[in-house]
Amino acid sequence: MRQFRKKCSGMQNLLSAALMAIVCLMTAACGDSSDSSATNLSPTARAAALGENLKVRVEIDANDAAKSGTNCADLGADWASCARGKLILENTGGRSLASGGWTLYVHSIRRILMVEHPAFAWKHITGDLYALTPRAGAFTLGAGERVEVPFVGEYWYQRYSDLLPRAYVVADGNATPAILKHNDTDDETQYVDRIPPSADDAAAFAATPAQVQRARAETAPPSLQQSAARAVPAVLRETAGEGAVQVGGIDLSMAGLTSSQAAALKSRVTTLGLNGAAVRVNGQIVGGALPADIARSGGYRLTIAQSGVNVDSFDAAGLFYGVQTLLSLTPAGGGSVPATTIEDAPRYVYRGMHVDVARNFRQPATLHRLIDQMGAYKLNRLHLHLSDDEGWRIEIPGLPELTDIGAKRCHDLTETKCLLPQLGSGPDNRSGGGYLSRADYVALVRYAADRFVEIIPEIDMPGHSRAAVVSMEARYQRLSALGDTGSASAYRLLDPADTSNATTVQFYDRRSFINPCSAGAQRFASKVIGEIASMHREAGAPLSVWHFGGDEAKNILLGAGFQPLDGTDPGKGHVNLAAQDKPWGRSPQCAALIASGKVASVDELPSMFARQVSQIVHANGIGTMAAWQDGIKHANGPQDFATSSTMVTMWDTIFWGASDTVQTLSSQGYKTVLALPDYLYFDFPYAFDQPERGYYWGSHATDGFKTFSLAPDNLPQNAEIMGDRDGKPFEVTSAGPAPRIEGIQGQAWAEVMRTDQQFEYMVYPRLLALAERAWHRAAWERPYVQGERYKLGDTDKVDKAALAQDWASFLSVVQNRELPKLSRSGAVTRAKLGG
Structure with a gap:
C-alpha cells in the first residue's frame, strides 16, 4: 500500500502541474497573458505548457549538400558526405x-554537424541525444507562428524512420521534462514533412533477370494440389501416397517426448484451431535405422496415410519436427492433407534468429510468440542481445544497478538514476525500458527448450557496453559514499584516469567501452557469466554457447573516411586527428599492461579480453564461445581460446567481401554462422518506399524473395542474382576450397523498432524465408566450385527459372496457408512477403 500511495502521490503532482499549465494557457492567472513561458510559472508548469503547444517538424532539403555548396569536408563529415x-x-x-x-532535447541517428541560427545554441549530449537551447529574449512565437532552424547532418536521410520522435523540453535545467505532445508518436509521417527522393532507389528498381523470371512465375502460381503437398520449410524428399487424410485435430502418442515438449505441440495445435476430429499420430525414436542422409539430429520419416500417421525419428527433435511438418501441411482450422511419405533432416546444425532486446526491449510475451514460430518452422537457436550502450536487459543478483539504472531511461544528466533517453524513447521510457527478471529468463529458457530452441545469451564486451559501465559507476559512487571502497571498486569497469577522446559508432564517448585492463572487468564478466549459466541450469537447459559480442570497439573518427585538418582529399572529412584516440589510448592502466609486455598494443586489447573471457566461459562448463567477427580479428584461430570450440557470427555483406571472409574463418577452424546484412538483417526495409521502416546501410530493400534467394553454401552465386545495396552489379569469384558453414541467422536490431508491433512487422513473414534456407538446400543452389565467377547481368550460371518457380510455390503456401496461422498466433505481420 505504501508503494501504491507513493505512486499515486507522484501522479497527483504531475496531474497538478499539467492542470496548472492548461489553466495558464486559457487564462492570465499565472502571469503575463501573452507568454506561457513567463518566469513566474513554476519550471514544471512552463515545461508542461511548452510540451502541450510546441511542435517540431522536420524537412530535409538536400541529401547531397556538397553539390549545393556546403563544405561537408570542413564540417568533419565522414567521406565528406552531408x-x-x-x-x-x-x-x-x-x-x-x-x-x-x-x-529542447531532440534525437538524431545522424551526427549533427552544424546548426545555423543565431538564436539557438546546440550541444551534443551523448549518443543520439542533442540539446537545442534558445537564447533568452531572442524571439517570441505568437499563436500559429514558427521559427525555422537550419541544420547540417552527416550522410543523408532517405527514410522517414531516420528521423526520431519524442523531442522533449526541460525548463530551468532541472524541472520535470515534458514530451512534446505533437511529437509523441511512432508514426514518423506526423512530424516529417519532406524527404527528397533518392536516386539510388530509382536505379535499384531496374529489373534483374531473376526478378523478370520471378514476376513470370508469380503470374502462374502452382495448383492447389501442388501447394497442398508443399511444407514450409521444404522437405528433403517425399513420395506421394493414395488419397488424403482429413485433419481436424491431432491426438499425439509420442514415447520419445517429455510431457512439456508434447504440451508445446498441443499448444500449437490449439493455436491453429485444430479442435475437430482428431487424427492419431504415433511416434518413436529409431535412431540409425533411418536412411543415412537423415540419420542425424532432427531427422525423421513422416508417413501420412488413411490408415494413420506415423513419425520415425533419429531423436526427440526429429519427433517434434515431424509433427510440425504435419501441422505445416494442415490448413488453419483443419482440412485435407495429401497422403505422403516424407524423409527429411535439417540442412544446418545452427538455424538461428537474433533479437536485440538492448536498444529497445521486447516483452516476454513477444519473445514467447517468436519462439513458438521458430519451433514451428524448425529454427533452433535464439541469440538474445541482452546488453548494449542503450540498455541492460537481464537481472543479475548482487548487481541491482544493472537493471535499476541500465534498464531504464530518464532525464538525468548525471546518469546516477537511469540512462539518458535514446532512440526516441522519451524521458519516461515510452519505449526502450524494461528487462527480464531472473524468473522471466529462466521461464524463457525453459519455454524455448520445450520447442527445441536453444537460447544463446550475448553480453556485448568490451565495446557497446555503456549501459554496464554507467551502471557500475553508479554502484561505485553509492558504495564509496558509504565508505565501502573495496566493494565499490570490485566491479568498476573503467580506468578513472583514462582521458581518451573517442567517438563510437553510435556517438558515445569512452564510457561505451569496458576497460579490459581494469581489475573489475574480468571480475564482472565472471559474475555475469556465472549467474546466467546458473539460470540455464535451473531451467533444465545447461548453457552450451556464450556470445561474447566483441564488435566495434573503435573510434569512428579514426576511420578511412576522415583526414587531418590539412588534408587535401576532397572526398574525406577534415578532423583534428591528433586530438583523437583509440579506445583506452590514454588509459594509465592499459599503458602499464602494454609496458609489461603482456599485450603489444591497444589494438590487441579486445582480443586479449576475449581470450580471458573464454577462460571464464570454459570454467563455467560452457563448451563454445561465440563472437562477432571483429571480436576475434587479432586472434590466430580457435586455438587461442579456452573453450573446446569458437563460433564466429559473420556480418560482412557479400558485396563487401563476405565470400572471402567466410573462406578465411572456415580455413582457420572457426564454426561460422552467416549473419549477412544484405540478406538477413530484418531491421532493413522490405522495399524502396520512404515510409518503410529500417536502416539501409547494407540493403535498401530486403523482401522475402531476396532472403529466399540466398545461396549460403556458395556466396559468389548470389552476385548473379542481386546487385549491391544500391542495385548495382558487382562480381565475385570463388577462391579456395568450399568453406564449412555452421548455419545462418536472421538479425532484428532494434534501433528503429521501438515497439513490439514494429518488431513483429519487420520479422514476419521474412522469418519463414529464413527458415526455408536454414533447413532446406534448394535444387537451384549451385555447388561451390573454386574459381567460378559470378556477376549480375553478365554471367548466366544460375537456373533462374527454377529459382522463380520454387519461390512461387513457397509464396503461394505462405500467403494461403501460413499467414493465416501467423494471424491466429497474434503476431503482427506484413501482409505481403514479396515486397
Whole structure:
C-alpha cells in the first residue's frame, strides 16, 4: 500500500502541474497573458505548457549538400558526405511562447554537424541525444507562428524512420521534462514533412533477370494440389501416397517426448484451431535405422496415410519436427492433407534468429510468440542481445544497478538514476525500458527448450557496453559514499584516469567501452557469466554457447573516411586527428599492461579480453564461445581460446567481401554462422518506399524473395542474382576450397523498432524465408566450385527459372496457408512477403 500511495502521490503532482499549465494557457492567472513561458510559472508548469503547444517538424532539403555548396569536408563529415534540413518549431497554442529558460532535447541517428541560427545554441549530449537551447529574449512565437532552424547532418536521410520522435523540453535545467505532445508518436509521417527522393532507389528498381523470371512465375502460381503437398520449410524428399487424410485435430502418442515438449505441440495445435476430429499420430525414436542422409539430429520419416500417421525419428527433435511438418501441411482450422511419405533432416546444425532486446526491449510475451514460430518452422537457436550502450536487459543478483539504472531511461544528466533517453524513447521510457527478471529468463529458457530452441545469451564486451559501465559507476559512487571502497571498486569497469577522446559508432564517448585492463572487468564478466549459466541450469537447459559480442570497439573518427585538418582529399572529412584516440589510448592502466609486455598494443586489447573471457566461459562448463567477427580479428584461430570450440557470427555483406571472409574463418577452424546484412538483417526495409521502416546501410530493400534467394553454401552465386545495396552489379569469384558453414541467422536490431508491433512487422513473414534456407538446400543452389565467377547481368550460371518457380510455390503456401496461422498466433505481420 505504501508503494501504491507513493505512486499515486507522484501522479497527483504531475496531474497538478499539467492542470496548472492548461489553466495558464486559457487564462492570465499565472502571469503575463501573452507568454506561457513567463518566469513566474513554476519550471514544471512552463515545461508542461511548452510540451502541450510546441511542435517540431522536420524537412530535409538536400541529401547531397556538397553539390549545393556546403563544405561537408570542413564540417568533419565522414567521406565528406552531408545533408541539409531544418527543424521547424511551431506554436500550435493560443498563447505566445518566448525563448529563454528552457531547452529542447531532440534525437538524431545522424551526427549533427552544424546548426545555423543565431538564436539557438546546440550541444551534443551523448549518443543520439542533442540539446537545442534558445537564447533568452531572442524571439517570441505568437499563436500559429514558427521559427525555422537550419541544420547540417552527416550522410543523408532517405527514410522517414531516420528521423526520431519524442523531442522533449526541460525548463530551468532541472524541472520535470515534458514530451512534446505533437511529437509523441511512432508514426514518423506526423512530424516529417519532406524527404527528397533518392536516386539510388530509382536505379535499384531496374529489373534483374531473376526478378523478370520471378514476376513470370508469380503470374502462374502452382495448383492447389501442388501447394497442398508443399511444407514450409521444404522437405528433403517425399513420395506421394493414395488419397488424403482429413485433419481436424491431432491426438499425439509420442514415447520419445517429455510431457512439456508434447504440451508445446498441443499448444500449437490449439493455436491453429485444430479442435475437430482428431487424427492419431504415433511416434518413436529409431535412431540409425533411418536412411543415412537423415540419420542425424532432427531427422525423421513422416508417413501420412488413411490408415494413420506415423513419425520415425533419429531423436526427440526429429519427433517434434515431424509433427510440425504435419501441422505445416494442415490448413488453419483443419482440412485435407495429401497422403505422403516424407524423409527429411535439417540442412544446418545452427538455424538461428537474433533479437536485440538492448536498444529497445521486447516483452516476454513477444519473445514467447517468436519462439513458438521458430519451433514451428524448425529454427533452433535464439541469440538474445541482452546488453548494449542503450540498455541492460537481464537481472543479475548482487548487481541491482544493472537493471535499476541500465534498464531504464530518464532525464538525468548525471546518469546516477537511469540512462539518458535514446532512440526516441522519451524521458519516461515510452519505449526502450524494461528487462527480464531472473524468473522471466529462466521461464524463457525453459519455454524455448520445450520447442527445441536453444537460447544463446550475448553480453556485448568490451565495446557497446555503456549501459554496464554507467551502471557500475553508479554502484561505485553509492558504495564509496558509504565508505565501502573495496566493494565499490570490485566491479568498476573503467580506468578513472583514462582521458581518451573517442567517438563510437553510435556517438558515445569512452564510457561505451569496458576497460579490459581494469581489475573489475574480468571480475564482472565472471559474475555475469556465472549467474546466467546458473539460470540455464535451473531451467533444465545447461548453457552450451556464450556470445561474447566483441564488435566495434573503435573510434569512428579514426576511420578511412576522415583526414587531418590539412588534408587535401576532397572526398574525406577534415578532423583534428591528433586530438583523437583509440579506445583506452590514454588509459594509465592499459599503458602499464602494454609496458609489461603482456599485450603489444591497444589494438590487441579486445582480443586479449576475449581470450580471458573464454577462460571464464570454459570454467563455467560452457563448451563454445561465440563472437562477432571483429571480436576475434587479432586472434590466430580457435586455438587461442579456452573453450573446446569458437563460433564466429559473420556480418560482412557479400558485396563487401563476405565470400572471402567466410573462406578465411572456415580455413582457420572457426564454426561460422552467416549473419549477412544484405540478406538477413530484418531491421532493413522490405522495399524502396520512404515510409518503410529500417536502416539501409547494407540493403535498401530486403523482401522475402531476396532472403529466399540466398545461396549460403556458395556466396559468389548470389552476385548473379542481386546487385549491391544500391542495385548495382558487382562480381565475385570463388577462391579456395568450399568453406564449412555452421548455419545462418536472421538479425532484428532494434534501433528503429521501438515497439513490439514494429518488431513483429519487420520479422514476419521474412522469418519463414529464413527458415526455408536454414533447413532446406534448394535444387537451384549451385555447388561451390573454386574459381567460378559470378556477376549480375553478365554471367548466366544460375537456373533462374527454377529459382522463380520454387519461390512461387513457397509464396503461394505462405500467403494461403501460413499467414493465416501467423494471424491466429497474434503476431503482427506484413501482409505481403514479396515486397
